[in-house]
Structure formats: C-alpha cells, structure tokens
Amino acid sequence: MQRITITLDDDLLTTLDALSQQRGYHNRSEAIRDILRNTLAHDHTQHAEQHGYAVLSYVYEHEKRDLASRIVSAQHHHHDLSVSTLHVHINHDDCLEVAVLKGNMHEIQHFADDVIAQRGVRHGHLQCLTAEE
Template sequence: MQEKDTLIRFGISMPQTLMEQFDARIVEQGYDNRSEAIRDLVRKALLEPSLIRGDQLAAGTIVMVYDHHISDLPMVLTELQHDYHREVNSTLHIHLNAKQCLEVIVVRGIVSRLRELQQRIQVQKGVYYAELSVTHVEGGMEDHTHDHPHTHSHHHEHHHGYGHGQGQGHEGEPSL
C-alpha cells in the first residue's frame, strides 16, 4: 500500500462458522488482525493471471511437473524456454522421484507472452501440471514510479542435469 492511500472502512457479513475458520487461519499465519489478512486476500485475487490485461508487464513463475522419461520432452521444454528467452529469467530443476521432475521458471514480460509460454508447456505430452503465477504487475496496485531508468539485466540460468543424483549438468554446471 502506498503511504498516500486513504484507508476506507467497510463492513463484511459472513456466517459465524466461516468467520471462526478465518480467524483460526489468520492466527496460524501470524496476522495481527483481520484487515491485514483481507488486504492480502484482495491483493492475491487482483494478481490472478486471468484477470490481468494481456498487454501488462508482469513478473512471476511457471511451475511445472513432468515425466522426463517421455521421449524428447526435456529437450522440447528447454527449446520452448529458449524460444521465450526474453521472458525466462531463471529456472530451477528438481528430481521428485525416478520418473517426475519439478521445474520452476522465473518469468518477466508481457502477460500475454507469459500465458502463451505456460499454455505451450501445459499441452506437451508428459506434462502433468503447469501453472503461471503472477507476483508483480508493473503499474499495478503498489508499483511506484522511479526517477531512474530500469536496466534489464537478463540472468538466464539453466541446470539441465537430467540424470538422477549428483553429477554434471549442461556445460559442466553441477546438476541440482
């Protein structure tokens, strides 16, 4: 919230059992009061990728789980990321078990391109799950302008150690 924002009070009506569940949950999460928790819920709802205009600049992650034994799927996924090299900032690759991998792709770019990448990943045979999560929208709720120009340093990390266990990944990098 920007310092200049005026706080508005409003009332919410809900069933007592729902309020008791909510109160228990926010205590577990460490909130001091309902207002803070409700503000965070509203912020999260406003960052729902389907509600963000496709022409906005955003940052977030694409999380996917896939079967790396499907022929050429790891290479197809790597090639897709290279096709979107301007949007992909970094990747994290984890072996979940002997068959499945989890990959987190940190992305930043125009929302329509981020959605397109997520959809192209999701439709690949052997991809069980692929979800885009937007964590920041430039010019959004709490973004403020800066007097200095943004330089876009592009840190693009790949850890392609698709084998199981420790070893060497792509170009001698340690695999995760």
C-alpha cells in the first residue's frame, strides 16, 4: 500500500468528512478508497462487454403524457434483460419501480439510459455487478 498526499478545497473536504462520518468510515483513506472503487466499477461496467446483474430504480410521474406506456414498451423491447420488476405507488402522482436485470452490461446500461432519460422519470439509478465480481 502506498501513501499519497492530495489537495482538496475546504467544501469538498467538509463533504468528504460528513460522508465518512455518515457511513461509519474510521478515516478518510477508507472513504476515498471506496469512492474510487465504486467509480472504477461503475466505469468498468459501462464499457464492458461482459455479463452480470443490475438493479435499476427510478421514480416517475405515472400521469405524465404516455410515460407509463413508453416505459412498459421499453421493458418489452428489452425483455431478455428483465428478471423481475417491483412497482410501488408512492402517492397520487408518483410511482417507484425497481427492475432486476441480467445480461450484457452494455445492453443493460443502454436500457437504463433509455428509461432514465424519459421525460417525467426522476431519481434514476443503476447499480451494476459484473459476473467477475
């Protein structure tokens, strides 16, 4: 293991310390290592032609102009990736969906981008786990 020195502006350091405390890290090095690992894993899965699993979660306005039918259409178009989908009614206007996906990571990323980019979709997030991990 190597020791390095980095320079951070005060606001970024305050954010790092708050994150470290919130997540229970014992020191800044542990937090930075995890942030770097997560970023590298995310970048690796976006560009990889490998298989794995992913969880796509998003909140959307179900009354937004044909949005629900566009999302269902996208899901059917990529039916080979879908393992399961959970649909939750948050309130009168909003729904939460969580989709478990399995397949080629590039195709999963493309599907997630297609869903998250729809007008009316908020809080989209894709968590990937490649087969190697």
